[in-house]
Structures are given as structure tokens and as C-alpha cells.
Amino acid sequence: MNINSHSVEVRDLDLHFGEVKVLQELNIDIHEGEFLVLLGSSGCGKSTLLNCIAGLLDVTDGQIFIKGQNVTWKEPSDRGIGMVFQSYALYPQMTVEGNLSFGLKNARVARDEIAKRVARAAEILQIEPLLKRKPGALSGGQRQRVAIGRALVRDVDVFLFDEPLSNLDAKLRTDLRVELKRLHQQLKNTMIYVTHDQVEAMTLADRIAIMKGGKIMQLGSPDEIYNRPQNIYVAGFIGSPAMNMIEGRIDNGHFAGHDLSLPLDGYEFERTDHHAGPVAIGIRPEHVLTGDAVETAAAQAEVEVQIVEKLGSDTLVHSTLGSLNLRFRMDGLSRVTEGDRLRIGFDTSRASLFDAVTETRL
Amino acid sequence: MVDATSPTAGRILEGPRGSKPKSRLSRRNIFLYGTLLLVSIYYLLPLYVMIVTSLKGMPEIRLGNIFAPPVEITFEPWVKAWAEACTGINCDGLSRGFGNSVKILIPSLILSISIASVNGYALANWRFKGSEVFFTILIIGAFIPYQTMLYPIVIILREIGLMGSLWGLVLVHTVFGMPILTLLFRNYFTSLPEELFKAARVDGAGFWGVYFRVMLPMSIPIFVVAMILQVTGIWNDFLFGVIYTKPETYPMTVQLNNIVNSVQGIKEYNVNMAATLLTGLVPLVIYFVSGKLFVRGIAAGAVKG
Numbered sequence: 001m002n003i004n005s006h007s008v009e010v011r012d013l014d015l016h017f018g019e020v021k022v023l024q025e026l027n028i029d030i031h032e033g034e035f036l037v038l039l040g041s042s043g044c045g046k047s048t049l050l051n052c053i054a055g056l057l058d059v060t061d062g063q064i065f066i067k068g069q070n071v072t073w074k075e076p077s078d079r080g081i082g083m084v085f086q087s088y089a090l091y092p093q094m095t096v097e098g099n100l101s102f103g104l105k106n107a108r109v110a111r112d113e114i115a116k117r118v119a120r121a122a123e124i125l126q127i128e129p130l131l132k133r134k135p136g137a138l139s140g141g142q143r144q145r146v147a148i149g150r151a152l153v154r155d156v157d158v159f160l161f162d163e164p165l166s167n168l169d170a171k172l173r174t175d176l177r178v179e180l181k182r183l184h185q186q187l188k189n190t191m192i193y194v195t196h197d198q199v200e201a202m203t204l205a206d207r208i209a210i211m212k213g214g215k216i217m218q219l220g221s222p223d224e225i226y227n228r229p230q231n232i233y234v235a236g237f238i239g240s241p242a243m244n245m246i247e248g249r250i251d252n253g254h255f256a257g258h259d260l261s262l263p264l265d266g267y268e269f270e271r272t273d274h275h276a277g278p279v280a281i282g283i284r285p286e287h288v289l290t291g292d293a294v295e296t297a298a299a300q301a302e303v304e305v306q307i308v309e310k311l312g313s314d315t316l317v318h319s320t321l322g323s324l325n326l327r328f329r330m331d332g333l334s335r336v337t338e339g340d341r342l343r344i345g346f347d348t349s350r351a352s353l354f355d356a357v358t359e360t361r362l
Numbered sequence: 363m364v365d366a367t368s369p370t371a372g373r374i375l376e377g378p379r380g381s382k383p384k385s386r387l388s389r390r391n392i393f394l395y396g397t398l399l400l401v402s403i404y405y406l407l408p409l410y411v412m413i414v415t416s417l418k419g420m421p422e423i424r425l426g427n428i429f430a431p432p433v434e435i436t437f438e439p440w441v442k443a444w445a446e447a448c449t450g451i452n453c454d455g456l457s458r459g460f461g462n463s464v465k466i467l468i469p470s471l472i473l474s475i476s477i478a479s480v481n482g483y484a485l486a487n488w489r490f491k492g493s494e495v496f497f498t499i500l501i502i503g504a505f506i507p508y509q510t511m512l513y514p515i516v517i518i519l520r521e522i523g524l525m526g527s528l529w530g531l532v533l534v535h536t537v538f539g540m541p542i543l544t545l546l547f548r549n550y551f552t553s554l555p556e557e558l559f560k561a562a563r564v565d566g567a568g569f570w571g572v573y574f575r576v577m578l579p580m581s582i583p584i585f586v587v588a589m590i591l592q593v594t595g596i597w598n599d600f601l602f603g604v605i606y607t608k609p610e611t612y613p614m615t616v617q618l619n620n621i622v623n624s625v626q627g628i629k630e631y632n633v634n635m636a637a638t639l640l641t642g643l644v645p646l647v648i649y650f651v652s653g654k655l656f657v658r659g660i661a662a663g664a665v666k667g
Contacts, residue, residue, distance in 0.1 A: 077566030102562075106567050147561075
């Protein structure tokens with residue numbers, strides 16, 4: 001990929017608030033037309049990074065390029081970005097039309113051009129009947145549409161979303177999520193999207209950057225993030241319920257720990273130096289085999305069922321194997337009850353192995 | 363779960379149902395309204411006496427019954443207080459003081475509020491290096507007793523040639539209103555969502571653009587609060603007025619004092635009462651007109667900061 005296809009580049013970005021290092025040596029390249037999600041728990045620096053890209057925060061060190069131009073010291077309005085905020089941030093005293101055209105008026109765009117662009121944005125977002133209303137008279141979903149429209153009319157290269165759906169109720173959130181995806185397919189703009197909701201991240205993103213403590217823990221496609229987490233943090237963060245993490249050692253091509261011996265024949269090692277030190281194996285709840293499939297598994301064990309959570313589509317079982325807690329999924333119709341003893345199998349080809357000391361993938 | 367065959371279906375169950383009846387004459391209500399009534403009378407009685415007295419002629423006042431309503435209503439004292447009462451050699455009543463007070467009030471009001479609101483806006487949204495220090499110094503200014511600054515200000519006004527003029531007093535009022543007004547505005551602007559400010563910046567609005575087109579239209583309540591504070595403060599001011607002006611430029615309060623405290627001749631209580639009521643009229647009107655906004659603004663500013 002050549003350098004010109006990069007839409008946003010962040011180089012060695014540092015941001016300190018006094019002694020607190022919010023962002024450290026951060027590097028990220030975002031491709032033209034890409035939908036990148038910054039994901040992490042609160043305080044990980046994801047919103048801060050977005051604000052830096054927007055120009056709303058002064059960086060301590062490093063550079064930011066948008067479309068090949070160094071915008072590190074540029075005003076937010078001169079960066080070719082549009083931003084959508086969690087609280088919508090609509091100007092309450094202006095009508096929807098006023099909100100949409102505010103940025104254009106500031107940029108001294110001609111009157112008929114403003115009308116044209118407002119009309120187009122309103123059409124795309126289906127808010128035409130609301131143009132004369134004030135934000136106070138709109139529902140949450142309508143407000144967020146207007147907020148997106150405000151970025152849309154300005155014909156920007158990059159859209160920045162700061163948890164845009166967090167204030168909406170669950171149903172509306174799902175609807176707007178789909179709509180955002182459609183919008184991205186239609187407009188083909190670069191979009192950077194901050195969220196703490198992993199479902200949003202998985203469904204929307206071309207690539208996800210998982211952040212922690214001002215650093216990027218892993219940057220990759222949703223598929224890579226989910227199936228090949230590069231470290232224990234990412235493995236534990238993504239997936240609900242969380243991955244089962246079992247500590248042990250590698251012994252003669254087998255994982256050994258907690259009275260388990262799991263053959264690693266099918267496992268694709270990323271490093272050749274898989275060593276004698278302590279390791280941890282991560283197995284997702286859906287990769288624990290139950291029922292008839294147990295017989296096909298190379299490694300089996302018998303567990304005691306502790307808690308059964310019926311979710312409708314499937315059943316979530318919390319069980320113990322000696323001192324080890326194991327979570328796994330079963331069919332929604334399985335008749336398992338607390339106290340049952342159950343045979344389960346392990347599919348190690350889809351597991352993740354980590355160095356327990358460096359916490360990185362083996 | 364109740365199904366149609368259950369024994370309670372289709373039958374009204376005994377016992378109370380619906381909202382609980384309330385007694386109007388409960389002990390709690392008598393106590394509450396009784397207290398409110400007493401306190402209201404306590405506060406309104408002086409006002410009543412003033413109004414009644416100002417509408418009586420002097421012979422009637424000499425009868426000594428201050429609570430009695432006027433037998434014969436006369437507006438003579440009001441006219442006299444406004445246009446004829448003497449202070450020193452001037453005998454044109456309070457009208458001149460009123461004119462002076464208005465001439466002091468309007469520019470002080472506009473100047474202090476416009477400067478303080480921009481101050482507060484800058485301190486809330488455009489944190490610059492040392493802005494916290496600047497703010498702290500400003501707030502400390504609010505706690506220094508006026509008295510210690512009286513004489514230095516005399517010197518400053520003399521040096522810049524404003525001593526004794528209305529503009530000198532305007533300057534003093536503007537400066538002394540600055541700490542509390544800046545605090546008020548800063549706290550209000552801090553309580554507005556920060557994302558709104560960010561959105562306006564992304565939309566290309568600069569310092570003044572954000573202020574005039576986004577912040578200002580959202581801040582009417584706090585402007586009303588500031589206005590009320592300043593109108594009452596400046597209108598009721600006596601100390602600065604008596605020190606920094608001269609007889610021709612005395613504000614209304616100083617003139618009122620001179621009328622009421624005049625030692626020559628007989629005490630014209632009715633004129634004094636009318637003069638006092640006239641002087642208090644401006645803040646009173648402001649309160650009545652903007653009372654609702656005042657309460658809302660105080661609450662809005664109090665949320666954060």
C-alpha cells in the first residue's frame with residue numbers, strides 16, 4: 001500500500017496532562033475509506049486520541065497527518081474533519097437547518113450551495129420533515145441524525161465519532177448502527193469511531209484498535225482481534241463471556257496445567273521460540289465442545305456445573321474443574337442443571353497460547 | 363396471576379382503594395401557612411406604613427396613628443419629593459438624582475456585564491497558560507474590604523481626571539463588579555456541555571463566533587441574573603456615590619439621604635417616605651419583571667463550579 005492511500009496518520013503522538021501520560025508514543029495509519037474503531041475501557045485514551053486528531057486538544061509531542069498534510073498545529077475547522085459527539089451537542093437555539101448550515105456559514109459558503117448541501121444531507125439521513133424544528137423537539141435518534149448531518153454537509157474527508165450511540169436505548173442503537181454502516185458504504189469516507197461497546201466495534205469496523213493506558217494493544221480486523229488476540233489483555237477484553245484462561249506449561253507438544261493435558265497439534269505457533277516458561281492457554285466459551293462433539297475432541301475432561309444462565313438462543317454454563325473455573329456455551333435447549341457432572345472437550349486448534357510473563361501470543 | 367375463574371374476579375374487594383384522601387385543615391398545613399402568613403406580615407408591615415404615610419398630609423401624620431389608612435389621600439408629598447425637595451441650595455427634588463443614577467447605571471451595567479461575560483467565557487472555555495492564577499487573583503479581589511481601597515481609588519481617579527464625574531463612578535462600579543460577575547459567568551459557562559463548544563470549533567467558529575452565536579443565545583438567564591445583581595448593587599450604592607461624586611452629580615441614594623437627614627425645618631415624614639419609595643422603585647420593578655428568570659438563572663449557575 002503506498003503512502004498516498006493513508007487518510008490519517010498519527011506519528012509518535014504523546015499527550016501529557018501534567019504528570020499523567022494519557023497517550024504514549026502512539027502510531028497509527030488509517031487507510032482511505034477505512035472504518036476504524038478505537039475500542040477500550042474508560043480512561044484508555046481513545047477519546048483523547050480522537051480529540052487530538054480533531055484538533056481539540058493540543059498534543060505534547062508527535063505529528064498528525066490528514067491526507068498527507070501535517071495538521072498538527074491546525075485549527076479543527078481546517079483539518080477536513082467532521083465530528084459527532086455522544087451528547088449530540090446540537091446548538092439548542094438554532095433549528096435543525098441552522099445547525100446543519102452553521103459550519104458552512106462560518107466557512108462563507110454561498111447561500112444556494114448551503115441550501116443544496118443541507119437538502120442532500122437531510123435526504124441521506126431522512127430528516128427532511130424536521131428541518132424547521134429546534135433540537136429540543138426531537139427524539140434522541142433524530143438528534144443524533146442531525147449531529148451526523150452536521151458533519152455530512154461540510155463535505156469532509158474524515159468523520160470522527162465519539163461514542164455516538166451510547167446515549168440511545170438498545171433498540172435504537174442497533175438500528176442506527178446498521179444505518180451508520182450503510183452510510184459508510186454509501187459515502188466511502190474515512191471514519192474513526194470511538195466506543196467501549198465491543199459489539200459496535202465488531203459489527204462496524206474494518207479494523208479495530210484496542211487501547212489500554214494510552215497505548216494500542218492490538219490493531220487488526222475484527223476477525224484477527226477475535227481469533228488471534230496478540231496478548232492476554234485483548235484476549236480477555238474481547239468476547240462475552242470472556243475467554244477461559246488456563247495457566248500451565250508446554251510439555252512435549254502438550255499444554256499441561258490444572259490436571260489437563262491438551263495436545264497442541266493443530267495450533268499455529270506465531271513464534272518458533274515457544275519455550276519452557278509458564279504459559280497460559282485461552283479457550284473461548286464457544287470452543288469448548290459439549291454433547292456428541294466431545295467424542296471428537298483430542299482432550300476431554302469432566303466438570304461440575306455451578307451456574308446455568310439461559311439466554312434463549314444458547315445456554316451459558318459456569319462450571320468448575322478442580323480449582324479451575326470454566327465457562328462454556330451450550331445449545332439453548334440443553335437441560336443442564338446446577339450440580340450436574342458433564343463431559344466436555346477442548347478444541348485447541350482455535351485456542352490462543354500466551355507467554356504468561358510477557359503476556360504476548362506464542 | 364388472576365384468571366377468570368378465580369374467586370376474586372368480577373367482585374369489588376373491600377377496603378380502601380385509589381389515592382388517599384387528604385385533609386386541607388391538617389395540623390401540618392395550619393402550621394405551614396400560619397408561619398408563612400406571620401413572616402409575610404412582618405416583612406410587609408414597614409412597606410405598608412411607608413405607603414400609607416406617604417399618602418397623608420402632615421396634619422394627619424401628627425395625630426400619631428401610623429397604621430391608620432389615610433383619611434384624605436394626597437399625592438402632594440410624592441410631587442414634592444420628586445420635584446421640589448431641597449438638598450443644600452438645589453431645590454429640584456429627587457429628579458436630578460434619578461437622572462444621575464440612570465446615567466451611572468446604564469454604562470456601568472453594559473460595561474461590567476459585557477467585560478465579565480467575556481472574561482468568564484474565556485476562563486471557562488479557552489484555558490490559557492496562567493488562567494487559573496488569573497482567576498484566583500480575581501476572586502481574591504472579591505474578598506478584600508472596599509474600605510481599604512477607598513483612598514487609593516480617590517488618588518487614581520484624581521490622576522486620570524475623573525474624580526467627581528459620573529464616568530469616574532462608572533469606572534469604579536465596573537471594576538468592583540468584575541470579580542463576582544466573572545465568577546458567575548465562568549461557572550455558568552462551565553456548566554454548559556463542553557461538547558457544544560467543541561462542536562462549534564469543529565464547525566469553524568472562532569473565539570467571538572462561539573461566544574456570540576453559540577454561548578450568548580444559551581445564556582440569557584445568567585445575563586438576567588447579572589443584570590439584577592448589578593442594577594440593585596449600583597442603584598443602592600451609597601458609599602462610592604458619596605465619595606467619588608460632588609453635589610451636582612450625586613446619585614439618587616445620596617440625594618435621598620440628604621433630603622431625609624436634612625436638619626433644617628420640620629421633618630416632613632410624608633415626603634421622606636415618598637422619596638424613599640421612589641428611590642427603591644427601580645430595583646423593585648426589575649425584580650418583578652425578571653423574577654422568574656432570576657430564580658432560573660441562579661439555579662442554572664449553581665449546578666456546577
